[in-house]
Amino acid sequence: MTASALQPTPLLRIDRIEARILDIPTIRPHKFSFGSISRQSPVIVQLWLSDGACGFGEAATIGGPSWNEESPESILLAINNYLAPAVKGLDAGRVEALLQKMDAVCKGNRFAKSAVEMAAIDAVARSMNVPAYQLLGGKVHESLPLAWTLASGDSVKDIEEAERMLEIRRHRIFKLKIGARAPEGDVAHVSRIARALNGRASMTVDINQAWDGNTARRYVPELIDAGVTLFEQPVAQWNEEALASLTATLPHTALVMADETVCSPQDAMRLAKSKACHVFSLKIAKHGGLIRTRAVAAIAQAADIGWYGGTMLETSIGSAASAHVFATLPGAHHNCELFGPQLLVDDIVEQRMELRDFELVLPDGPGFGVEVVPECLARFDRARDGLNAVHVDMGRMTAAKAH
Known part of the structure; x- marks a missing residue:
């Protein structure tokens, strides 16, 4: 030598x-x-x-x-x-x-x-x-099914938007932001959209901590009947007892997802121990980076908890970084929602990540590929x-x- x-x-x-x-x-x-x-x-x-x-x-x-x-x-x-x-x-x-x-x-x-x-x-x-995913364990997913949030608050506009996304084969997973109005109004809003889509897309609702435990137990079954299969953060961040109670009582056709409640690996351990949810919403920013996102995901896998690729509505920089770490994660996943660039009037990169047949394709260029x-x-x-x-x-x- x-x-x-x-x-x-x-x-x-x-x-x-x-x-x-x-x-x-x-x-x-x-x-x-x-x-x-x-x-x-x-x-x-x-x-x-x-x-x-x-x-x-x-x-x-x-x-x-x-x-x-x-x-x-x-x-x-x-x-x-x-x-x-x-x-x-x-x-x-x-x-x-x-x-x-x-x-x-x-x-x-x-x-x-x-x-x-x-x-x-x-x-x-x-x-x-090299692509960033090579530094994170290597990819196990070439692409990720991409959700879209219907958040105008107007049922007719949301239905029209969903139909357009289905027609151009961009999204067939839809999340509805609810919780700003009375629960009865939210249930009616979600039901109208679900009936219009008639099983052609999967439905998630994000309640953004708006309900207490009793409200969640009262109205989540009605949303399940309407066709919703995933419920994101229905109760306040601190209310883990209500989250666990709801998780324990739902039928097997519906899942509870923690978002604001799971930030650190310690949060993930506590939620896993109490069986407080079925899914973790992963977001690089709230976990403190890509490495710590992988730590939270590892706990999810060990505890038989699924993961969902969340977003903070980033530009293509943060969205591509998220895609790179999500692409390396094993275990049961429930799609991703890295649609931030599509929600902005313009982006800051030469070319956004490719959307093909309802999925986000992982960029393979150096770094995050944008x-x-x-x-x-x-x-x-x-x-x-x-x-x-x-x-x-x-x-x-x-x-x-x-x-």
Whole structure:
């Protein structure tokens, strides 16, 4: 063996990071039990390695801090003030070490940490010229059945939208956002749509924590009769007892899915122990990154709990990252809903992931397989109107006019 062969592989050190908030309008209002959004404001992270490779990450919230404690503004602050300086000079290929370092300087803030970890994984995979899924255990799925949310709140509009999606072979799995009105009104709304589709599509309802235990036990059976097969987070995040009670009483034709209740691996262990749900909704941001998403999924598999590929309505950056980690997961899965790019008026990549015959096809290019367009970043940058955009140069902060 030659002396050169004994030389260690050069470390892929993190050189610098830039983070920004985008504001991208949606194609229509998107309604939840807690409100409605007409734009998305993801935080986009761009990370450079010492060898010149560059990767992107994203943390998207829904309705600012309406969904959880973090907001675009708090995510940006956490990255700029704490996370980016902490990871300067570290080997981006040692992802668990990066996560531990971020944990040491900043408690919580899973969304912010997820964006940094995502950018690091993308950059390392691009440096190695391999798809990101190769760094995550390798893919077991070539594509994922893709759901679509009907969230106008108007039964006629939702039926027309569903029919159009079926006709163009884009979606045959539909989720309905309910909980903003009286339960009787929600049941009638869902029933009208279910009757119109007449078994041609599968139906999920997302109640977004709007009901208490008694309301859920009262009205979920009526929704089952209407044709709903999956119930996402029917009760409040803290109300695990009601979630478990509902799970225990449902017929075998319907499943309960935890979303806000399952964020950390510790949450997953507790829910598995109490048999509080049949399915985990996996979301990279709420779990704190791709690696920790896999940890939650591993607990699901061990406990015979299914998984569902959730979304925070990300652009193609976060959606592709999610697709890469979901494609590596074994166990029983219940489709995915990575439709965020289709809900936005425009995207920030050259080409979105392919949709073919009701499924999302996994991109095979380097990193997450999508190429960011700098002009699109600039177009939607919140700082584009002359506000100061903060860029982190790994150890010091500089304010520069957005261009």
